[in-house]
Amino acid sequence: MVDAPANLPNYRYVSRKRRTKEDRRFVSGRGKFVADVEIPGMKHVAILPSPHARANIISIDASAALALPGVHYVLTGDEIAEATNSLFHGLDLPNVIWHPLAVGMTRYAGEWVAAVVADSRYIAEDAAELIEVEYEALPAAVDSEKMIDEDQPLVHPAHGTNVLFRKTWTWGPVAEDFASVPNTVSYRARWGRSSTVPIETFGVVAKWDDVNEIIDVWASIQMPQYQDQIASALRIPMNQVRVHNDVDVGGSYGVKRGIKHTILVTYLAKKLGFPVRFIEDRLDNMSGGDAHGPDRIFDITMAFDDEGVIRSMKIRALDDVGAYPGRAPLQLGKPMTALCGPYRMNSIEYEAISVTSNKTGQVPVRGFGQSPTNFAIETGLERVAKYLGIDRVEVRARNLVRKDEFPWQIPPGSIYDSGDFHAVLEGILKTSNWDDLIARRDALRAEGKLAGVGIATCLEPGGGNNIFEFLFNPKLEITTFVESVLIKVEPTGAITAVMCTTTSGQGHETLVSTIAGEELERDPDTIRVLHGDSLEALPTRSPVASRMAIVLGTATSKAARDIKAKMITIAAHDLGVEKDQIEYADGEFTVRGNPISKLTWTEICHIAHKQFHRMPPGHELGLQAYAVQQVPGAGGLPDENNRVPLYPCFSFQAHVPLVEIDPDTGKVKIHDYFIGHDCGTAINPDIVRGMIIGGVAHGIGAALYEKFEYDTDGQLLAGTFVDYLLPSAHEIPAVVDSESCTPSPLTSLGQKGSGEGGYLGAPAAIASAVNDALAPFDIEINELPIRARDIEAALYEKTR
């Protein structure tokens, strides 16, 4: 259960146990997911994928497919490449061209080669099978590390190399810092290709209205600039694109980007003149959906003194983004905002290398690269502890930023806003009864089992100031990262708020109504929250970057306070006093010192909407306010040292798992899992707790079970749920979540982000526990996922 921290202001709704609004429709089976959207006359798409990791397309013969009754069209790459603009990359890559279908050659096994439109998905799949494609298979390039060599087949020949980006930044006096301390550790940490794989696949329905010239789009989408990219690809103005943001998204955690699916479907809808629908099936999704996550190799050296205090660090991060990069390479940049974790390092050298390969494309995954980076840093802390023979908890305590040091600026420029990392750490050691965990571990070992206790401390940056992208691509000189909300109050007093993007389980309707209710002292359950479509909506960046509580939350406070101020002005005028004489409480506007001189909420609404003669002269009529809220701290460009503050708010996590390993099978069982967490003011405790535990579950999957395994020919071996292993209720333990609150000074109610949750620290914590269990055998595994067979093989090698 979640305890409200002792230092909480006396909020009436915020931080109180309240039901999540959205849950009511979900338990009734009345969510509106994209596959539930039925547009009369809609036709269905099925895809023909390529079986080859790399091949020239010699010919495509769709005649047999077109002859099948119920088939309307077969689309191939040549046509869509001609008729639409290519898809957006985050890096400046003029010679890396990405279209929704393969053009001339296929670059990964599963890449989409043709799209069939038919009366049903069943018929479309029958037709797709009948398309004859002649391929010239070529050798594939799939070894990530080898991509920086010049002897590999080129994924994009016109680009001339398989390296998409390579740069080194140095922040602070790295060479001097290395010279100033006696110790270094160097190691490699490898993050296997996995992703957050929602249970709902990506889907999109589009309808072109040729009379009003609007393309209506319903999609399971979580993406900034979605409507921008649709307009750009279709070569139409943005005000011809209407994205319906009231579609419930069945989980995303970053990956529901679907831009190629969308351009495919919108193009077909516009061309063919009837609505078109494409819902990925699981095979489409796993190999061809371009929704894989980081595939990253870290080589790190840390320089530290004899107390284990880390002075400086050199990191080289190589990420294999697959055949079509999209925004994925920027996933090497976001971690700059917390590159040294919660620790007081003085300088950092960071080399980021993004390579392409003949694998499925990558997409931003929960944390946008922060979780792999946290795993890599925490591995270093373990190494430092081992090197000096210092306790792993103690070494972290010596390195954590101290509570009296906030705001704390890290070498790349980000400023940690607030926190009490030591208190959270000490708190979880107490809650978990650390000494008892160690004793239980030792007792298990005495029984002949392997057992380990893990520790990880890490940050969840929140807010989404993405100006780091400028360091990767100077054309991305973008410093506006806003979120908007409109609040209106009806003549009879009911409140409606309009948010401007989609939701995929984060409970934004609850977030907005709770904050608005708190500010206006009105019951949040009576506040309706709508998702405006993209033509009606004010500017948005979508729910990425753990930003919504911070930016949408602050926007909601601002708009609500604006409403309140307007109502006070109206009341003051009508009651004949100065504004500062009006007190507002619980729906009543009263003259201070004169309790019978008052107006109610409903009366003010009536005046505002209907009684011009009672309104202050020149005052806006009706009762509405909107806020377009910039992320705090944004606006600056990197200085001449490439230093710039990025995300503004930093939530903190300390994870402590106890694991047992069966030495015969290598299977890991998690006995206990404790997490201490501080996200500032939690707007809704149940939602925050869900994010934490759900994030831990994602992290356990990445640490122990999930991998998009490829063979040397570039064939994906884990393309179904039989082979890509999502953890069930057996694999995820009961998690004890202990919440603290160090408010942020930068947001309206002190709230920070929590949407990335436990995912950012769980992989590091599980690796720490497993390696603690293997330590008596002097085994360390630094590659995720750590599977049973990896552990068993390592033990066998050591003990034979």
Add this chain to the structure above:
Amino acid sequence: MKQVEVTLNVNGRDTTLTIPPRMTLVDCLRDELRLTGTHVGCEHGICGACSVFLDGEPIRSCLMFAVQAEGHRITTVEGLLNEDGSLSDLQDSFWECHAMQCGYCTPGMLVASEALLAENPDPSEDDIREAISGNLCRCTGYQQIVEAVQMTAKRRREGAANG
């Protein structure tokens, strides 16, 4: 290959349809009967999002062809609501415990949980995790779901005790 006529009994109502034999039960429920509460997640029998009751037992409706369901009683998540449209105690407990986030796995979880409680009114945490182990969730980490089932079990035991 020809279509066939079948009469399906879903949530207490009979409907006669003409459908191809290869149409799965989940597709039939969703597309023909417009009962979109049951969801498709994998179509190969692993994720459990398609779980419905067949004669009171939970099954994966993506692994059954609709024609096979004639002569059986099917109950979907829509059928779990009370007669007056109000939430069942299990559905209400799920809401109270925030046993979901995106809501996509929720109908399947409700079916699996209801099946457990029908057979075992006092399940342990292990019993609950076993009962929902065939339903994958990527949002919650399962814990608030377990708590919702425990809450329902307790409410029912107390309700029964109070007569």
Add this chain to the structure above:
Amino acid sequence: MKAAAFDYVRASSVDEICRLLAEAGDEERKIIAGGQTLVPLMAMRMARPDMLIDINDVAELAGIDDRGDYVSFGAGTRQRAIERSDIVSDRLPLVAKAVRNVGHQQTRNRGTIGGSIVHGDPSAELPMAGLALEATMILRSVSGETEMPIDGFFEAAMVTNIEPEQLLTEIRIPVWQDTRIGTGFHETSSRQGDFALVAAAAQIVLAADGSISRAAISVGGAAPSPVKLHALEAALVGKPAGGFQEVIALVDEEIDPETDVHATADYRRRVTRKLVTRAIDDAIAEAGK
């Protein structure tokens, strides 16, 4: 992932099923019972029958009957019924242990013992248990009835020795009449409820002097099909309960593990030995009570 088109017949008798299979000609006609293995294959279009014969309404194909020397299972008996059956828990404790490891509640509500055996998955639990206990399978066609021992039924991964015109109607699993019987079933899988990476089933009888007088051991996941460890079984007879480790190496002679995305051959080989040991240990401990 929509199946290719097929004709559908809901059979009402065994004779009708056999007739339909005999008249298949060039068509591929397949039986559908629980569909838990077949339908995913059809969804991926790896199986594309022209006709599906639904046997779920044929009452004579389902049922558990205690016949003294053996327990008879109708091929269409649901795994859930086996899980709940007192006959099975009393007379075939090894089968009771095996069936608890099969999938999840939804799987067992539809899946059948016949379907599980006919599909021949290398690591499925019920085929393993049937193989250990030397089950006999009754196959029917228009030509009549055949009894086939289960050993030899499994040819390769997902390939069994059933002819296209044959229907599996019944599985007979012998009941050991000895008094000091114990069983053990161990499996390891990536996640609980998955197909086993490796599984071991053991049924042991202890003689009055505490030595092993009878043994049945099978493994799954250690070869393209489930394997009965004949050599190990023979070597265990006469061994003292605490002293069978010396013959455990015989496991290696009869298994042929493969590498796939889930596990290496070496892993399977080493873990098979460990799990066989555990299963035998459990069986001995149980028999000793």
